Amino acid sequence: MFGIPVRIRTAALEITGDKEATGVRTAEVKSNGEIVQKRERVVDADFVCVAGGLTPLAELASIIGCSFKYIPELGGHVPLHNEQMQTNVPNLYVAGNITGIESAKVAMARGKWRV
Incomplete structure (x- = not known):
């Protein structure tokens, strides 16, 4: 930034x-x-x-069965998701630091709804 x-x-x-x-x-x-x-x-x-000490907060997604991948550069285990931020769990979308520790600017951009 x-x-x-x-x-x-x-x-x-x-x-x-x-x-x-x-x-x-x-x-x-x-x-x-x-x-x-x-x-x-x-x-x-x-x-x-x-x-x-930053680690993605992913416990809730893990509990409901979201698939994860370990990516050290993003802070650890992050939920797998597509370009629309949708996970393998129906109706579960992710945004922000759960998708990996990055800048606030990246987190805000990922959190915007895109049609």
């Missing part, structure tokens, strides 16, 4: 700078949280925002 990069599967190891942020040292992480040492890098930055 607004041209600001979002890094998934990335851990912030250190925010550099003395009295203000000048960058962040990052590393790629595996799905189990293990740091990939050879994938460390320092990114120049004057502002750092860290988020973590």
Whole structure:
């Protein structure tokens, strides 16, 4: 959003700078949280925002028999759905973070009714 990069599967190891942020040292992480040492890098930055632990909220769809697929890039198990957001359960449509952790802009777009 607004041209600001979002890094998934990335851990912030250190925010550099003395009295203000000048960058962040990052590393790629595996799905189990293990740091990939050879994938460390320092990114120049004057502002750092860290988020973590996001998981699609899919319990209700799971309970009523919705089919799922594990997609690590989207935050875990997400319900299978077609382009109209319809699942294999009759009359069950999905939108928002249940379809995968993405930006708010993507979630809002998916939630709009299309005829």
